Amino acid sequence: MSSFDKIIDANLIGQRALISKVLHSSQMFDADALEIKGRMIRFGDNWVADFASCNYLGFDLNEEIIASVEPALRKWGVHPSWCRLVASPNLYTQAEEQFSELIGSEDVLILPTVTLISIGVVPALMGQDGVMFLDKSAHMTMYEAAKMARDSGSKLISFNHNDYDVLEEGLKQHRDNPKKLIMVDGAYSMTGNYIHVPTIVELAKKYNAIVYIDDAHGFGVVGENPDENLPYGYKGNGVVRHFDYDYDNILYVGGLSKAYSSLAAFISCDKKMKSYIKAYATPYDLSGPCPTASLQSILTGLVVNEKHGDVFRKKLYHLSKQAIDGLREMGFYMDNNTYYPIISVWIGDTDYLIQTAKILWDNQILVTLAPYPMVKKGQETLRITITAANTEHEIQILLQAFQKVKHYLLEMQAPLQPGLVP
Ligand SMILES: Cc1ncc(COP(=O)(O)O)c(C=O)c1O
Numbered sequence: 563m564s565s566f567d568k569i570i571d572a573n574l575i576g577q578r579a580l581i582s583k584v585l586h587s588s589q590m591f592d593a594d595a596l597e598i599k600g601r602m603i604r605f606g607d608n609w610v611a612d613f614a615s616c617n618y619l620g621f622d623l624n625e626e627i628i629a630s631v632e633p634a635l636r637k638w639g640v641h642p643s644w645c646r647l648v649a650s651p652n653l654y655t656q657a658e659e660q661f662s663e664l665i666g667s668e669d670v671l672i673l674p675t676v677t678l679i680s681i682g683v684v685p686a687l688m689g690q691d692g693v694m695f696l697d698k699s700a701h702m703t704m705y706e707a708a709k710m711a712r713d714s715g716s717k718l719i720s721f722n723h724n725d726y727d728v729l730e731e732g733l734k735q736h737r738d739n740p741k742k743l744i745m746v747d748g749a750y751s752m753t754g755n756y757i758h759v760p761t762i763v764e765l766a767k768k769y770n771a772i773v774y775i776d777d778a779h780g781f782g783v784v785g786e787n788p789d790e791n792l793p794y795g796y797k798g799n800g801v802v803r804h805f806d807y808d809y810d811n812i813l814y815v816g817g818l819s820k821a822y823s824s825l826a827a828f829i830s831c832d833k834k835m836k837s838y839i840k841a842y843a844t845p846y847d848l849s850g851p852c853p854t855a856s857l858q859s860i861l862t863g864l865v866v867n868e869k870h871g872d873v874f875r876k877k878l879y880h881l882s883k884q885a886i887d888g889l890r891e892m893g894f895y896m897d898n899n900t901y902y903p904i905i906s907v908w909i910g911d912t913d914y915l916i917q918t919a920k921i922l923w924d925n926q927i928l929v930t931l932a933p934y935p936m937v938k939k940g941q942e943t944l945r946i947t948i949t950a951a952n953t954e955h956e957i958q959i960l961l962q963a964f965q966k967v968k969h970y971l972l973e974m975q976a977p978l979q980p981g982l983v984p
Pocket residue numbers: 674675676677678701703747751776777778779817818819826827
């Protein structure tokens with residue numbers, strides 16, 4: 563047995579062993595994509611419709627964005643290798659100014675990923691004696707960031723999603739600590755539901771806490787002034803603007819690797835906080851920067867968003883509604899109260915999940931699997947994501963494939979909804 567085998571086997575215990583087993587159980591893990599045409603992808607000789615992409619606005623395929631990248635590469639080279647502490651190509655300054663204006667904050671700071679922002683900023687704010695209140699449904703990367711801060715001596719308290727009583731109790735207990743951070747998602751990555759910004763922000767204000775909102779999914783899709791024509795709201799300027807709030811006690815993190823099809827993320831801040839983060843967050847000092855193509859993609863993405871973004875968001879809403887209504891009519895259950903384009907269809911059992919994934923794959927559909935232990939036992943889901951580059955025809959193929967999933971589950975006498983006996 564090699565030293566590598568020994569270290570791997572020593573770690574393959576409990577939940578990790580299960581994850582490894584599940585990873586080998588489906589064609590929908592680690593699939594090798596050979597070619598794409600729109601949202602159709604070729605794996606081997608098999609073309610499947612992509613319902614696992616988070617390129618919600620279809621910017622990955624947008625001709626104007628694609629055409630803008632080469633001139634930027636000619637000007638700046640493929641990669642500015644300075645860490646941001648040393649120097650940044652002016653593309654950064656332009657993007658930071660424009661994102662600040664779009665979301666309505668004094669300033670923003672860009673780093674390559676949401677994860678780097680979280681693991682940089684959260685420990686920098688908490689130091690050795692802060693208190694973090696982490697929503698149990700918030701993204702795992704925030705938990706990793708919180709654990710780093712906890713290693714330095716800060717306290718980590720988690721609360722069930724939307725359990726504001728427990729949160730308030732904790733805030734009360736730590737009323738005198740000036741360093742309190744409440745950590746939540748904007749649009750939740752498994753349901754597409756939004757954090758209720760007014761409730762969490764008012765509670766935070768009552769106890770002088772800051773709210774850290776990871777809106778990796780919401781930014782670009784969710785925005786201001788929602789109405790019946792576009793319940794997501796307009797401009798895609800994020801969940802804070804959706805609820806018509808400002809950034810008094812909010813640190814808002816927008817992800818650009820989903821709706822903006824890039825490798826970048828930003829955090830809202832005022833000038834003083836920006837200087838502080840620059841001095842205290844290690845990824846700013848020590849990590850590599852975003853590649854030129856990513857920076858130019860977001861700049862052109864901002865232009866495209868201004869010209870056509872609401873048209874894309876209306877199409878996205880329309881396609882997502884068609885899919886959700888169709889799946890609900892068939893009897894499937896999904897916890898989605900926003901028609902946001904994340905649709906986690908409840909299956910509730912890992913073996914059924916693997917079998918239904920096979921049915922989808924054989925019927926030309928790619929989705930993201932969420933098996934136990936990646937989610938709680940009994941909450942296993944087939945997670946569909948929809949983008950403005952999907953077509954109505956692909957939604958029809960999706961619904962037809964789910965008809966077959968339904969037949970299979972009924973044959974197996976498996977419930978289509980939690981707690982329902984077939
Ligand atoms: C809510 C949320 N936060 C953070 C991340 C990680 O984002 P990034 O790839 O920019 O680090 C994801 C990615 O899926 C996410 O869904």
